[in-house]
Amino acid sequence: MxxxxxxxxxxxxxxxxxxxxxxxxxxxxxxxxxxxxxxxxxxxxxxxxxxxxxxxxxxxxxxxxxxxxxxxxxxxxxxxxxxxxxxxxxxxxxxxxxxxxxxxxxxxxxxxxxxxxxxxxxxxxxxxxxxxxxxxxxxxxxxxxxxxxxxxxxxxxxxxxxxxxxxxxxxxxxxxxxxxxxxxxxxxxxxxxxxxxxxxxxxxxxxxxxxxxxxDENSSGCTHPSTIENKGCKPQYLGNHRIRKLLASKVRKAARNKICGGIPSKKICGGLSNKGSKLNLCGKKISTTRQKVQRTIFKKKKLAHHTTSFAKEMLTEASGTSFATGGQNKSCESENYHVKLRIKSFNIPELFIKVPENATIGSLKRTVMDVVNSIMEGGLRVGVLLQGKDIQDDNKTLRQAGICHDKKLNNIDFTLQCERERESPSGVIIPEQMDFLTADMVEPLARMKCEEPFPEADVGDDNQQSKAPYRSRSLSDLYSVHCPVEMASQDTSASSQAIIPVSPAPSDMGALAIVPLCKSKRSEIGQRRIRRPFTVGEVETLVGAVEQLGTGRWRAVKTLAFDNIEHRTYVDLKDKWKTLVHTANISPQQRRGQPVPQELLDRVLAAQAYWSQHLQDKPRGKARLLPEICFP
DNA sequence: TTTAGGG
DNA sequence: CCCTAAA
Incomplete structure (x- = not known):
């Protein structure tokens, strides 16, 4: 000291x-x-x-x-x-x-x-x-x-x-x-x-x-990397430092610009404010350097090819352990135990940028920064996944959620979600490890792996979540930028729009234009949704609904039986029915996953058979023709 | 937006 | 679950 x-x-x-x-x-x-x-x-x-x-x-x-x-x-x-x-x-x-x-x-x-x-x-x-x-x-x-x-x-x-x-x-x-x-x-x-x-x-x-x-302002340094002796090691090292810095910078920027003001930021801020520890993190992160970020980006471009693979590696690695938690004895004297979490990496969905060849590096940097900022402004929400399960109850304490200081947690993941997307948890969740569009990101990624352990918030707060996100954000921003396009399309396009404006802004060059590719959906959905196998109860509910409504009215089924379950879309229900029918038609030995009671499968077949013949009759308002009676 | 189907 | 053509 x-x-x-x-x-x-x-x-x-x-x-x-x-x-x-x-x-x-x-x-x-x-x-x-x-x-x-x-x-x-x-x-x-x-x-x-x-x-x-x-x-x-x-x-x-x-x-x-x-x-x-x-x-x-x-x-x-x-x-x-x-x-x-x-x-x-x-x-x-x-x-x-x-x-x-x-x-x-x-x-x-x-x-x-x-x-x-x-x-x-x-x-x-x-x-x-x-x-x-x-x-x-x-x-x-x-x-x-x-x-x-x-x-x-x-x-x-x-x-x-x-x-x-x-x-x-x-x-x-x-x-x-x-x-x-x-x-x-x-x-x-x-x-x-x-x-x-x-x-x-x-x-x-x-x-x-x-x-x-x-x-080096211009990233002349970028070329260096290869030259340096260190082979594998270097990345890590640099990664740590840089990552930190990057994060910090990002955070900082976000904080500065709008974290507090923006919708998303609100949450975060609140969390931070609540807890000192959080604040610390934030503050730290916030400090970063812009230059670094820029550099990183630049690098991206240069190294794209090679890096890609590397990046992937890193990603994978990150994803595997993306979140490592270590129970620490560190205990505070008080009864409160602290859970220490370490986020190795946090990626943001890809961002597409289109820049003319004659644009200057500086303009490129600015452009990227602007985009990142806009995204940050747009807001990101953090989700916490434990064992793949999305913990949506913000009021739950870590302990209640099963995140305890004395437990080994190897399967905690944080997700980033566009603030705009959906208020409800059902919203698309962007897994921590996002794919990077370009290899460019590679280096950054490597660095991203941050091992820095950070002081965790006290158990029992969601604050923790916010913390993590912060870091992650900063990191992620650097590498990949999440394309808000989707978000924009969905609701408020603030973020996406923000991006657009950006392009002109950077504008010294005027030439730069950021174009969110239409893959946008991808970005949003980009990451495959988290797999949530249907429970027997859900299957039962589904079967019951289909018995009543038929097999061609998935929207109605959704409304009737799954209206309150955000993550089950009518398409999901339709798909599930499809698999149920398939399951019912194969031998039990061939079935996988949690077994569905034969009784339910029988009902599935019965309903399927029934509705396949009455499809055209589909009574609109009320199909009650097939009450339980029909499907004993 | 929904459906319906292929992947 | 994803993606999409059709409706």
């Missing part, structure tokens, strides 16, 4: 140099916070760090390097100091080493984590974040750090936002830093370890790379 201040401070100063223009308010806040923190932290931390250093600095260095990395990662993820790290990898390493040495076991990790969290809470800007680790930063390499900082600064711009978010959260929440830290610390490091270990060697390069890239 203590170290943070130092880093924060340094960063701040450096940053200011370059970014002064941009960050007034934030900077001020950051500065103030930094000072406060610094005061507190300096005294306490230094000693520890020194001791740790003395212990094993060298020995640990390489051995623990891997372990350390995760920490770093975490820190970076936090949004705070990634930049700093990249700038001076070495120092960072040292710091890390120190940290590692310090920790004998899990404790050390916790410590680091805690620090991180603290940093988040307390120190917003922290480019110097890396310093936080131990005194090393403060005592040993201050100079270097500072030097490095400048480079980072740009990226840090995002950091500003982060800081902002943090501040907000802090203020609002009023949570003690400790709490925050604990939450954040929770699992992040651990999870990251495994994956990131191996990359340690690469890490530096990657980081550096990232930094460089960021600097």
């Amino acid at each position: 203590p170290r943070v201040p130092n880093s924060a401070r340094g960063k701040r100063s450096t940053r200011r140099k370059k970014d002064e223009n941009d960050m007034c308010a934030f900077d001020l806040l950051a500065t103030v916070a930094g000072n406060l923190l610094a005061d507190q932290d300096n005294s306490s931390n230094v000693p520890n760090t020194n001791a740790a250093k003395a212990k094993k600095r060298k020995s640990v260095k390489e051995e623990h390097f891997n372990e350390i990395l995760p920490l770093k990662d975490v820190a970076m993820e936090k949004d705070v100091g990634s930049g700093s790290v990249s700038a001076f990898p070495r120092q960072a390493n040292n710091c890390l080493a120190e940290n590692s040495s310090t920790r004998n076991g899990a404790e050390s990790i916790l410590e680091s984590l805690t620090m991180k969290s603290n940093m988040l809470a307390k120190i917003p800007e922290c480019g110097s974040y890396g310093i936080h680790h131990p005194g090393s930063s403060s005592s040993a390499e201050p100079e270097q750090v500072q030097q490095a900082e400048p480079k980072v600064i740009r990226r840090q711009a995002d950091g500003h936002a982060v800081a902002y978010g943090i501040f907000d959260s802090v203020d609002v929440d009023g949570k003690p830093p400790a709490l925050v830290s604990s939450d954040s610390s929770s699992c992040v490091p651990l999870s990251s370890h495994d994956k990131e270990h191996q990359t340690s060697s690469l890490y530096r390069g990657e980081v550096q790379y990232t930094a460089d890239r960021d600097d």
